[in-house]
Amino acid sequence: MASLLLSALLLAAPASPAAPPADTITAVPAPLVVRKWYRPTHALLQTGGGLGMVTGGLGYAFVNNRIDADVLVGYVPKRFAGSALGVASIKLMYSPFRLRVAEQVQVLPFTIGGYYSYTHNTINSGASGQYPADYYWFSTDSRYGPFIGGRFTYLAPPIAATGTPRKLSFYYELGSNDLYIASYLTNRDGGLGIGQLLTLALGVKADF
Amino acid sequence: MSPLSTLRRWFRAAPLAILVLSLSGCDLLEFSPNDSRVPEEFTNLTQKNLAKLEANPLAPGDTLRFVFTGDSQQFYDEAEALVKSVNQQPDISFLLVAGDISDFGLAREMRWVDEKLRRLNVPYLTVVGNHDLIGNGRETYQRIFGDLNYSFVYGDTKFIMVDTNGREYNFNGQVPNMGWLKPQLANFDGARRQVVVAHVPPNDVDFDPALSVPYAQALRDTENLVLKMNGHRHSSSVGQPYDDGVTYVNSDAFSERTYMVVTVWGDREFRIKQVQF
Structure with missing residues:
Protein backbone atom coordinates (compact mmCIF):
# COMPACT_ATOMS: atom_id res chain seq x y z
CA MET A 1 0.00 0.00 0.00
CA ALA A 2 2.74 2.36 1.00
CA SER A 3 4.70 1.64 -2.16
CA LEU A 4 1.56 2.15 -4.24
CA LEU A 5 1.08 5.53 -2.61
CA LEU A 6 4.70 6.42 -3.25
CA SER A 7 4.42 5.44 -6.90
CA ALA A 8 1.31 7.55 -7.18
CA LEU A 9 3.15 10.51 -5.72
CA LEU A 10 6.10 9.98 -8.01
CA LEU A 11 3.86 9.83 -11.05
CA ALA A 12 1.86 12.79 -9.90
CA ALA A 13 4.89 15.03 -9.49
CA PRO A 14 5.71 15.65 -13.15
CA ALA A 15 2.04 16.02 -14.00
CA SER A 16 1.72 19.13 -11.87
CA PRO A 17 4.36 21.58 -12.99
CA ALA A 18 3.92 25.29 -12.54
CA ALA A 19 1.77 26.14 -15.52
CA PRO A 20 3.75 28.11 -18.10
CA PRO A 21 2.23 31.33 -19.38
CA ALA A 22 -0.17 30.48 -22.19
CA ASP A 23 1.58 32.65 -24.73
CA THR A 24 4.83 30.80 -24.51
CA ILE A 25 3.47 27.49 -25.71
CA THR A 26 3.81 26.64 -29.39
CA ALA A 27 0.67 26.39 -31.49
CA VAL A 28 0.88 22.62 -31.73
CA PRO A 29 0.16 21.06 -28.35
CA ALA A 30 3.23 19.20 -27.25
CA PRO A 31 2.79 15.53 -26.45
CA LEU A 32 2.91 14.82 -22.75
CA VAL A 33 5.91 12.65 -22.20
CA VAL A 34 5.35 9.97 -19.59
CA ARG A 35 8.35 9.92 -17.35
CA LYS A 36 9.94 6.88 -15.84
CA TRP A 37 9.20 6.84 -12.13
CA TYR A 38 12.86 7.01 -11.17
CA ARG A 39 13.71 10.00 -13.34
CA PRO A 40 14.80 12.89 -11.07
CA THR A 41 12.77 16.06 -11.36
CA HIS A 42 15.65 18.39 -10.68
CA ALA A 43 19.40 18.78 -10.41
CA LEU A 44 21.12 21.14 -8.00
CA LEU A 45 24.43 22.77 -7.30
CA GLN A 46 25.18 24.41 -3.97
CA THR A 47 27.91 25.62 -1.66
CA GLY A 48 28.10 25.64 2.13
CA GLY A 49 25.56 24.40 4.63
CA GLY A 50 28.20 21.98 5.93
CA LEU A 51 27.66 19.80 2.85
CA GLY A 52 30.69 20.79 0.81
CA MET A 53 32.30 23.67 -1.01
CA VAL A 54 31.10 22.36 -4.37
CA THR A 55 28.08 20.11 -4.00
CA GLY A 56 25.95 18.63 -6.72
CA GLY A 57 22.81 16.59 -6.46
CA LEU A 58 19.67 15.18 -7.93
CA GLY A 59 16.23 15.17 -6.41
CA TYR A 60 12.56 14.54 -6.61
CA ALA A 61 9.60 16.78 -5.93
CA PHE A 62 6.40 15.37 -4.46
CA VAL A 63 2.98 16.58 -3.39
CA ASN A 64 2.52 19.36 -5.93
CA ASN A 65 6.19 20.30 -5.63
CA ARG A 66 5.79 21.07 -1.96
CA ILE A 67 8.15 18.37 -0.77
CA ASP A 68 11.67 17.94 -2.16
CA ALA A 69 13.99 15.01 -1.50
CA ASP A 70 17.55 15.56 -2.69
CA VAL A 71 20.65 13.40 -2.74
CA LEU A 72 23.95 15.30 -2.84
CA VAL A 73 27.66 14.72 -3.10
CA GLY A 74 30.04 17.46 -2.04
CA TYR A 75 33.73 18.17 -1.97
CA VAL A 76 35.93 20.23 0.35
CA PRO A 77 39.55 20.80 -0.73
CA LYS A 78 42.35 19.89 1.67
CA ARG A 79 43.47 23.46 2.25
CA PHE A 80 40.13 24.38 3.81
CA ALA A 81 39.70 21.39 6.11
CA GLY A 82 43.07 19.71 6.62
CA SER A 83 42.12 16.79 4.38
CA ALA A 84 40.13 16.57 1.16
CA LEU A 85 36.62 15.65 2.23
CA GLY A 86 33.84 13.93 0.35
CA VAL A 87 30.41 14.63 1.83
CA ALA A 88 27.40 12.51 0.88
CA SER A 89 24.07 13.83 2.09
CA ILE A 90 20.31 13.60 1.81
CA LYS A 91 17.95 16.51 2.32
CA LEU A 92 14.23 16.48 2.83
CA MET A 93 12.33 19.76 2.79
CA TYR A 94 8.84 21.14 2.79
CA SER A 95 7.81 24.44 1.19
CA PRO A 96 4.14 25.09 2.01
CA PHE A 97 3.71 28.51 0.36
CA ARG A 98 4.32 29.89 -3.11
CA LEU A 99 3.86 33.41 -4.38
CA ARG A 100 3.69 34.24 -8.07
CA VAL A 101 5.33 37.64 -7.94
CA ALA A 102 5.62 38.06 -11.71
CA GLU A 103 4.53 36.17 -14.75
CA GLN A 104 7.64 34.06 -14.75
CA VAL A 105 8.87 34.48 -11.19
CA GLN A 106 7.71 32.46 -8.24
CA VAL A 107 8.88 32.85 -4.65
CA LEU A 108 8.83 30.08 -2.08
CA PRO A 109 9.19 32.27 0.99
CA PHE A 110 9.59 29.52 3.55
CA THR A 111 11.17 26.11 3.43
CA ILE A 112 11.78 23.89 6.42
CA GLY A 113 13.86 20.77 6.23
CA GLY A 114 16.49 18.48 7.61
CA TYR A 115 19.58 16.70 6.38
CA TYR A 116 21.85 13.84 7.15
CA SER A 117 25.44 13.82 5.94
CA TYR A 118 28.32 11.41 5.98
CA THR A 119 31.85 12.72 5.59
CA HIS A 120 34.54 10.63 4.00
CA ASN A 121 38.30 10.99 4.58
CA THR A 122 38.48 12.80 7.92
CA ILE A 123 41.96 12.51 9.43
CA ASN A 124 41.03 10.78 12.66
CA SER A 125 37.65 9.12 12.51
CA GLY A 126 38.65 6.26 14.81
CA ALA A 127 40.26 3.03 13.63
CA SER A 128 38.84 -0.28 14.72
CA GLY A 129 39.86 -0.87 18.34
CA GLN A 130 41.24 2.65 18.77
CA TYR A 131 38.67 3.60 21.39
CA PRO A 132 36.82 1.63 24.08
CA ALA A 133 33.06 1.32 23.42
CA ASP A 134 31.16 4.63 23.77
CA TYR A 135 34.38 6.59 24.33
CA TYR A 136 32.90 9.53 22.43
CA TRP A 137 29.13 9.85 22.41
CA PHE A 138 28.94 11.45 18.97
CA SER A 139 29.92 10.33 15.51
CA THR A 140 32.85 12.07 13.85
CA ASP A 141 31.56 11.59 10.33
CA SER A 142 27.74 11.48 10.55
CA ARG A 143 25.96 14.79 11.00
CA TYR A 144 22.35 15.74 10.90
CA GLY A 145 20.58 19.00 11.36
CA PRO A 146 17.63 21.24 10.54
CA PHE A 147 17.41 24.22 8.25
CA ILE A 148 15.00 26.85 7.05
CA GLY A 149 15.27 28.71 3.80
CA GLY A 150 13.65 30.21 0.76
CA ARG A 151 13.65 29.92 -3.00
CA PHE A 152 13.28 32.23 -5.99
CA THR A 153 12.17 30.48 -9.14
CA TYR A 154 12.32 31.57 -12.73
CA LEU A 155 9.68 29.73 -14.74
CA ALA A 156 11.20 29.09 -18.13
CA PRO A 157 9.11 28.13 -21.15
CA PRO A 158 8.72 24.38 -21.46
CA ILE A 159 10.75 22.46 -24.00
CA ALA A 160 8.71 22.83 -27.14
CA ALA A 161 9.17 19.33 -28.47
CA THR A 162 8.15 17.49 -25.32
CA GLY A 163 6.24 19.93 -23.18
CA THR A 164 8.64 19.24 -20.32
CA PRO A 165 8.46 22.20 -17.94
CA ARG A 166 11.65 23.93 -16.91
CA LYS A 167 12.42 26.00 -13.86
CA LEU A 168 15.56 27.57 -12.51
CA SER A 169 15.68 28.41 -8.81
CA PHE A 170 18.09 30.13 -6.48
CA TYR A 171 17.81 29.01 -2.90
CA TYR A 172 19.34 29.71 0.46
CA GLU A 173 19.25 27.66 3.63
CA LEU A 174 20.14 28.70 7.16
CA GLY A 175 20.89 25.59 9.17
CA SER A 176 22.87 24.03 11.95
CA ASN A 177 24.00 20.58 13.02
CA ASP A 178 23.60 18.22 15.96
CA LEU A 179 26.93 19.17 17.54
CA TYR A 180 26.40 22.93 17.42
CA ILE A 181 22.89 22.49 18.79
CA ALA A 182 24.16 20.21 21.56
CA SER A 183 26.69 22.91 22.49
CA TYR A 184 23.90 25.46 22.68
CA LEU A 185 21.62 23.26 24.77
CA THR A 186 24.25 22.68 27.45
CA ASN A 187 24.81 26.43 27.86
CA ARG A 188 21.46 27.86 28.82
CA ASP A 189 22.84 30.93 30.57
CA GLY A 190 23.75 32.69 27.34
CA GLY A 191 27.21 31.22 26.84
CA LEU A 192 26.36 30.77 23.15
CA GLY A 193 23.97 32.71 20.95
CA ILE A 194 21.76 31.12 18.30
CA GLY A 195 23.54 33.16 15.64
CA GLN A 196 26.78 31.38 16.47
CA LEU A 197 25.26 28.04 15.49
CA LEU A 198 24.16 28.99 12.00
CA THR A 199 25.49 27.88 8.66
CA LEU A 200 24.43 29.18 5.26
CA ALA A 201 23.96 27.25 2.05
CA LEU A 202 23.45 28.92 -1.35
CA GLY A 203 22.44 26.99 -4.38
CA VAL A 204 20.75 26.71 -7.73
CA LYS A 205 18.19 24.11 -8.60
CA ALA A 206 17.09 23.33 -12.13
CA ASP A 207 13.83 21.46 -12.75
CA PHE A 208 13.64 19.72 -16.08
CA MET B 1 14.47 40.86 -23.09
CA PHE B 31 31.76 23.86 3.81
CA SER B 32 31.85 21.27 6.60
CA PRO B 33 31.95 21.34 10.40
CA ASN B 34 35.56 20.23 9.78
CA ASP B 35 36.10 23.38 7.71
CA SER B 36 38.95 25.12 9.52
CA ARG B 37 38.76 28.48 7.78
CA VAL B 38 38.45 31.21 10.38
CA PRO B 39 39.09 34.95 10.21
CA GLU B 40 42.76 35.87 10.61
CA GLU B 41 42.18 37.13 14.16
CA PHE B 42 41.42 33.54 15.22
CA THR B 43 44.61 32.02 13.76
CA ASN B 44 48.04 31.43 15.33
CA LEU B 45 46.70 32.24 18.78
CA THR B 46 49.65 30.64 20.56
CA GLN B 47 52.09 32.90 18.75
CA LYS B 48 49.88 35.94 19.34
CA ASN B 49 49.48 35.23 23.05
CA LEU B 50 53.23 34.61 23.44
CA ALA B 51 53.86 37.99 21.82
CA LYS B 52 51.54 39.61 24.37
CA LEU B 53 53.38 37.81 27.17
CA GLU B 54 56.72 38.95 25.82
CA ALA B 55 55.50 42.54 25.78
CA ASN B 56 55.00 42.30 29.53
CA PRO B 57 58.22 40.68 30.78
CA LEU B 58 58.93 39.43 34.28
CA ALA B 59 62.17 40.66 35.88
CA PRO B 60 64.77 37.96 36.60
CA GLY B 61 64.39 36.66 40.14
CA ASP B 62 60.72 37.65 40.34
CA THR B 63 58.18 35.16 41.60
CA LEU B 64 55.90 33.91 38.82
CA ARG B 65 52.17 33.54 39.34
CA PHE B 66 49.76 32.07 36.80
CA VAL B 67 46.33 30.47 36.62
CA PHE B 68 46.02 26.78 35.75
CA THR B 69 42.85 25.21 34.41
CA GLY B 70 41.81 22.69 31.78
CA ASP B 71 39.07 21.14 29.69
CA SER B 72 37.02 24.12 28.52
CA GLN B 73 35.14 21.79 26.17
CA GLN B 74 31.53 22.85 25.69
CA PHE B 75 31.48 24.86 28.95
CA TYR B 76 30.80 28.31 27.52
CA ASP B 77 28.65 29.57 30.40
CA GLU B 78 31.40 28.56 32.81
CA ALA B 79 34.06 30.17 30.59
CA GLU B 80 32.39 33.55 31.05
CA ALA B 81 32.31 33.12 34.82
CA LEU B 82 35.93 31.97 34.84
CA VAL B 83 37.08 35.04 32.91
CA LYS B 84 35.29 37.34 35.36
CA SER B 85 36.92 35.60 38.30
CA VAL B 86 40.44 35.40 36.84
CA ASN B 87 40.28 39.09 35.95
CA GLN B 88 40.00 39.78 39.70
CA GLN B 89 43.26 37.94 40.48
CA PRO B 90 46.16 40.29 41.23
CA ASP B 91 49.67 39.79 39.86
CA ILE B 92 49.05 36.89 37.51
CA SER B 93 50.99 36.72 34.27
CA PHE B 94 48.91 34.32 32.14
CA LEU B 95 46.42 31.48 32.15
CA LEU B 96 47.12 27.91 31.05
CA VAL B 97 44.45 25.57 29.65
CA ALA B 98 45.54 21.93 29.89
CA GLY B 99 43.86 20.75 26.68
CA ASP B 100 40.41 19.79 25.45
CA ILE B 101 39.69 23.30 24.33
CA SER B 102 36.96 21.82 22.12
CA ASP B 103 34.62 18.89 22.57
CA PHE B 104 34.39 17.73 18.94
CA GLY B 105 37.66 19.00 17.45
CA LEU B 106 35.80 21.67 15.45
CA ALA B 107 37.00 25.13 14.47
CA ARG B 108 33.86 26.86 15.64
CA GLU B 109 34.28 25.49 19.15
CA MET B 110 37.89 26.65 19.38
CA ARG B 111 36.77 30.03 18.15
CA TRP B 112 33.93 30.17 20.70
CA VAL B 113 36.41 29.42 23.50
CA ASP B 114 38.79 32.10 22.22
CA GLU B 115 35.93 34.61 22.09
CA LYS B 116 35.55 34.05 25.85
CA LEU B 117 39.21 33.80 26.86
CA ARG B 118 40.36 36.80 24.82
CA ARG B 119 38.47 38.89 27.37
CA LEU B 120 41.02 37.92 30.01
CA ASN B 121 43.28 40.73 31.18
CA VAL B 122 46.23 38.38 30.64
CA PRO B 123 47.22 36.20 27.68
CA TYR B 124 46.35 32.51 27.73
CA LEU B 125 48.16 29.48 26.39
CA THR B 126 46.94 26.01 25.56
CA VAL B 127 48.20 22.48 25.10
CA VAL B 128 46.32 20.13 22.79
CA GLY B 129 43.86 17.63 24.29
CA ASN B 130 42.38 14.41 22.96
CA HIS B 131 39.06 16.05 22.05
CA ASP B 132 40.96 18.64 19.99
CA LEU B 133 42.33 15.79 17.84
CA ILE B 134 39.02 14.23 16.83
CA GLY B 135 38.16 14.27 13.13
CA ASN B 136 40.26 16.97 11.49
CA GLY B 137 40.94 18.68 14.82
CA ARG B 138 44.66 18.03 14.50
CA GLU B 139 44.88 20.40 11.53
CA THR B 140 42.27 22.77 12.92
CA TYR B 141 44.07 23.15 16.26
CA GLN B 142 47.32 23.91 14.45
CA ARG B 143 45.66 26.56 12.31
CA ILE B 144 43.84 28.24 15.19
CA PHE B 145 46.31 27.79 18.04
CA GLY B 146 49.63 26.52 16.69
CA ASP B 147 52.14 23.74 17.27
CA LEU B 148 51.11 20.55 19.07
CA ASN B 149 54.50 20.56 20.87
CA TYR B 150 56.12 23.84 21.84
CA SER B 151 57.96 25.55 24.65
CA PHE B 152 58.47 29.07 25.92
CA VAL B 153 60.43 30.85 28.60
CA TYR B 154 58.85 33.46 30.82
CA GLY B 155 60.92 35.05 33.57
CA ASP B 156 63.01 32.25 35.05
CA THR B 157 60.65 29.45 34.06
CA LYS B 158 60.60 27.32 30.93
CA PHE B 159 57.22 25.82 30.04
CA ILE B 160 57.19 22.71 27.87
CA MET B 161 53.80 22.01 26.27
CA VAL B 162 53.59 18.48 24.93
CA ASP B 163 50.96 16.43 23.10
CA THR B 164 50.42 13.26 25.16
CA ASN B 165 47.12 12.15 23.61
CA GLY B 166 48.43 8.78 22.46
CA ARG B 167 45.03 7.17 21.95
CA GLU B 168 44.11 9.73 19.27
CA TYR B 169 47.03 8.39 17.23
CA ASN B 170 45.93 4.81 17.96
CA PHE B 171 48.97 4.32 20.25
CA ASN B 172 51.44 4.53 17.38
CA GLY B 173 54.43 4.84 19.72
CA GLN B 174 55.13 8.41 18.54
CA VAL B 175 53.00 10.44 20.99
CA PRO B 176 54.36 11.89 23.22
CA ASN B 177 57.24 12.55 20.87
CA MET B 178 60.18 11.56 23.10
CA GLY B 179 62.64 12.61 20.40
CA TRP B 180 61.33 16.17 20.75
CA LEU B 181 60.74 16.11 24.50
CA LYS B 182 64.13 14.85 25.76
CA PRO B 183 66.24 17.67 24.26
CA GLN B 184 63.61 20.14 25.49
CA LEU B 185 63.95 18.82 29.04
CA ALA B 186 67.75 18.89 28.80
CA ASN B 187 67.96 22.51 27.59
CA PHE B 188 66.73 25.23 29.92
CA ASP B 189 66.95 27.96 27.26
CA GLY B 190 68.33 30.31 29.92
CA ALA B 191 65.62 29.56 32.49
CA ARG B 192 66.22 28.36 36.02
CA ARG B 193 63.39 25.85 36.38
CA GLN B 194 60.91 23.97 34.23
CA VAL B 195 57.21 23.17 34.14
CA VAL B 196 55.84 20.48 31.82
CA VAL B 197 52.21 20.84 30.70
CA ALA B 198 50.21 18.15 28.89
CA HIS B 199 46.66 16.90 28.65
CA VAL B 200 46.72 13.16 29.43
CA PRO B 201 48.82 12.18 32.48
CA PRO B 202 51.18 9.18 32.05
CA ASN B 203 49.30 7.03 34.55
CA ASP B 204 46.10 7.23 32.48
CA VAL B 205 44.64 4.58 30.15
CA ASP B 206 44.63 7.13 27.30
CA PHE B 207 48.42 7.55 27.48
CA ASP B 208 50.38 5.33 25.10
CA PRO B 209 51.25 2.34 27.36
CA ALA B 210 54.55 1.83 25.53
CA LEU B 211 55.67 5.34 26.46
CA SER B 212 54.38 5.94 30.00
CA VAL B 213 57.48 4.44 31.67
CA PRO B 214 60.08 6.27 29.54
CA TYR B 215 58.03 9.48 29.82
CA ALA B 216 57.84 9.36 33.62
CA GLN B 217 61.53 8.44 33.72
CA ALA B 218 62.47 11.43 31.55
CA LEU B 219 60.59 13.74 33.94
CA ARG B 220 62.25 12.09 36.96
CA ASP B 221 65.66 12.72 35.40
CA THR B 222 64.94 16.39 34.73
CA GLU B 223 66.68 18.92 36.90
CA ASN B 224 64.63 21.62 38.60
CA LEU B 225 61.31 20.32 37.32
CA VAL B 226 58.84 22.24 39.47
CA LEU B 227 55.60 20.66 38.30
CA LYS B 228 54.13 18.25 35.79
CA MET B 229 50.67 19.62 34.97
CA ASN B 230 47.80 17.74 33.29
CA GLY B 231 44.08 17.97 32.56
CA HIS B 232 41.82 15.29 31.09
CA ARG B 233 40.36 13.93 34.32
CA HIS B 234 38.06 16.82 35.22
CA SER B 235 39.26 16.38 38.80
CA SER B 236 41.87 18.42 40.60
CA SER B 237 44.73 16.80 42.45
CA VAL B 238 48.29 17.52 43.55
CA GLY B 239 50.51 14.55 44.38
CA GLN B 240 53.38 12.26 43.53
CA PRO B 241 51.78 9.18 41.92
CA TYR B 242 55.17 7.59 41.22
CA ASP B 243 56.72 8.55 44.61
CA ASP B 244 59.71 9.78 42.68
CA GLY B 245 59.89 13.40 43.74
CA VAL B 246 57.95 14.65 40.68
CA THR B 247 54.80 16.56 41.63
CA TYR B 248 51.88 15.96 39.27
CA VAL B 249 49.10 18.53 39.25
CA ASN B 250 45.74 17.79 37.62
CA SER B 251 43.28 20.53 36.78
CA ASP B 252 39.53 20.56 37.11
CA ALA B 253 37.45 21.13 34.00
CA PHE B 254 35.69 24.49 33.53
CA SER B 255 32.52 22.65 34.62
CA GLU B 256 33.88 22.14 38.15
CA ARG B 257 34.04 25.91 38.50
CA THR B 258 37.43 25.92 40.17
CA TYR B 259 40.89 26.85 38.98
CA MET B 260 44.33 26.97 40.54
CA VAL B 261 46.53 29.97 41.17
CA VAL B 262 50.06 28.64 40.95
CA THR B 263 53.09 30.49 42.30
CA VAL B 264 56.63 29.33 41.51
CA TRP B 265 59.96 30.66 42.72
CA GLY B 266 63.49 29.50 43.62
CA ASP B 267 64.83 26.34 42.01
CA ARG B 268 61.61 24.37 42.32
CA GLU B 269 59.43 25.97 44.99
CA PHE B 270 55.71 26.25 44.40
CA ARG B 271 52.43 27.07 46.08
CA ILE B 272 48.99 26.19 44.73
CA LYS B 273 45.75 27.85 45.74
CA GLN B 274 42.35 26.56 44.58
CA VAL B 275 39.82 29.23 43.66
CA GLN B 276 36.06 28.67 43.22
CA PHE B 277 34.16 30.76 40.74
Missing part, protein backbone atom coordinates in the same frame (compact mmCIF):
# COMPACT_ATOMS: atom_id res chain seq x y z
CA SER B 2 13.77 37.31 -24.18
CA PRO B 3 13.24 34.70 -21.48
CA LEU B 4 16.13 32.68 -22.83
CA SER B 5 18.62 35.50 -22.48
CA THR B 6 17.34 36.16 -18.96
CA LEU B 7 17.91 32.51 -18.16
CA ARG B 8 21.40 32.69 -19.56
CA ARG B 9 22.12 35.73 -17.44
CA TRP B 10 20.99 33.90 -14.32
CA PHE B 11 23.20 30.95 -15.16
CA ARG B 12 26.18 33.27 -15.57
CA ALA B 13 25.45 35.25 -12.43
CA ALA B 14 24.98 32.34 -10.03
CA PRO B 15 28.54 30.97 -9.91
CA LEU B 16 29.87 34.51 -9.75
CA ALA B 17 27.62 35.39 -6.82
CA ILE B 18 28.65 32.22 -4.99
CA LEU B 19 32.31 32.89 -5.65
CA VAL B 20 32.07 36.46 -4.39
CA LEU B 21 30.26 35.37 -1.24
CA SER B 22 32.80 32.60 -0.58
CA LEU B 23 35.78 34.83 -1.10
CA SER B 24 34.38 37.63 1.02
CA GLY B 25 34.94 35.27 3.94
CA CYS B 26 31.30 34.99 4.82
CA ASP B 27 31.63 33.02 8.06
CA LEU B 28 28.26 31.40 7.67
CA LEU B 29 29.10 29.73 4.40
CA GLU B 30 30.61 26.67 6.09
